[in-house]
Structures are given as structure tokens and as C-alpha cells.
Amino acid sequence: MTDRAAQREAATRDAVETRVSATPDRIPGQPGPIARYERAIIGTVSVVSFLIFWEVIAQIRLMPELFLPGPSDIWRAYLVLLKTNTLGRDIWVSGQELLVGYGLAIVVGLPFGLLMAWYKRLGFALDPFVNFFFATPRTAMFPLFLIWFGLGLGSKVAIVFLGAFFPIVINTIAGVRNLDPALIRMARSFSARDWDLFRDIVLPGSVPFILSGCRLGLGHALISVVVGEMIGAEAGIGLMMANAGSVFQTARVFVGITIVAGAGVILTLILQKIEARFQSWKPQP
Secondary structure (H helix, E strand, O other): OHHHHHHHHHHHHHHHHHHHHHOOOOOOOOOOHHHHOHHHHHHHHHHHHHHHHHHHHHHHOOOOOOOOOOHHHHHHHHHHHHHOOOHHHHHHHHHHHHHHHHHHHHHHHHHHHHHHHHOHHHHHHHHHHHHHHHHOOHHHHHHHHHHHHOOOHHHHHHHHHHHHHHHHHHHHHHHHHOOOHHHHHHHHHOOOOHHHHHHHHHHHHHHHHHHHHHHHHHHHHHHHHHHHHHHOOOOOHHHHHHHHHHOOOHHHHHHHHHHHHHHHHHHHHHHHHHHHHOOOOOOOO
């Protein structure tokens, strides 16, 4: 009997070792190393292919450089601007306008939207003003901002704030109004106060809408920076682009476009990371 038990134990051990050795290194359903970075790889290849195609078309000169400079022409213009020591100042000024105006839009717009959505009578009172200013083109307000705040930082911060404020407010209102009413009723039944509801249900449940509003507001903020500086400014990327366009320096205009677009891509990626981080931060029914 002892020999048979030992034989069975040895057979069982061999079977377990065989299964372990046959187990694949990757768990089924788990993405492999290539699939994990598939989006980044495809995006990089797509961008590089486009730049190569653009450079070839530009070097063939099917269109004059005045109308279509190539990536190499834009890079040379960028290096020339770096040597003039004005590009750094323009980036600094535009960055200040964007960060201050956009930051104020988030700080003011988030509680403003939460209060408008939560307190119905307050929403009824303020909704006409939100609709009026949201429908008003931002550039129509800029002459007033120039009169009130001058050519400096204040007027551009105001136009950036106005551009980003309303998408944040409107998306925050939509987020609160799309909450599950059963969660609110359940919390009320346990004598939850308004602050408890805001902290535990309203704010977490509205996070996806709020972050979507922040992404939309970012696009409006970037447009406002460039347009505001083109209309009236002492420095900035928009002013640099306007001056270059007035003397037909197309490559310098593209330099400004790439700087603004690059800033937008980086900030959008940051917001996407934050959105993915807090996507699950909402109450479950």
C-alpha cells in the first residue's frame, strides 16, 4: 500500500509540473507587449508617414514655399526665431495667459455649475445669462476687454476665461442632472446633508462630465489666446503669427501653429490621463 501511495503521489506531482510548464506566459485575454502600446505605435507611424509625405511634396515644390513650406523649412524658421530671443518671451506670455485664464475658469466654473444644477431656482435665474454669453462670439467681447484691461495680460486672461468657462459650466450642469435619482433619494432617507451629498454622490458622479467639459474648455482657451493676441497684444504667439503673416513669412506662421497645437496635445493627454484615473470614481447603483 505504501508503494502504491508513493506512486500515486509521484504521478500527481508529474502531472502538476506538466501543467505548470504548459501554462502560457501570458494570461488569456491579457494584452501582449505589442498590443499594449498599439495605439502609440500606430499613432507614431501615422504622424511620421504624414511628415515624410509632406516634406516630399514640399521639396518637389508643386506649390511655392510661400503657400506650403515643408517641415524642414518650418524647423529652420524655428531655429532662426530661437536666435532672436523673442520666441521664448512669446511662449512665456501666451503660457501665462492660458494657464491663468484656464485655471480661473476651472476654479470658478466648477462650483458655479454644481450650484446651478443643484439649486433649481438659482439655475432658473442664471440660465438666461449663461445662454446669452455662451452664444456670444468671444471676439465680439474683446474690444470691451481691451478698453477695460488694456493690451497687457488682463485682457487676454479675460477672453481665455470667458472661452473656457461656459463649456465647463454646461458640462458640470449636465453631469449633475444625469445622476441617478435613486442614489439621491437613498441618501436623503439616511438624513444626508447637502454637503454630504455633494461630497459623496454629486461630485464623484459628475467627474466624467466635468473632465469632458475641461477638455472642451481647453480647446476654446487655446483659440482665445491666439485670437486675442492677434487682435491686440504686446507679445505672444498670436502676435508673432500675425506679424509673420503680414509679411508673408508662412514658415513662421506654421511655427506658431505647431507650438499652439503641441501645447494643446500635451494638455489634452494630461486631461485624458486624469479622466482615465477618475473614470471609476463614481457611485455604483
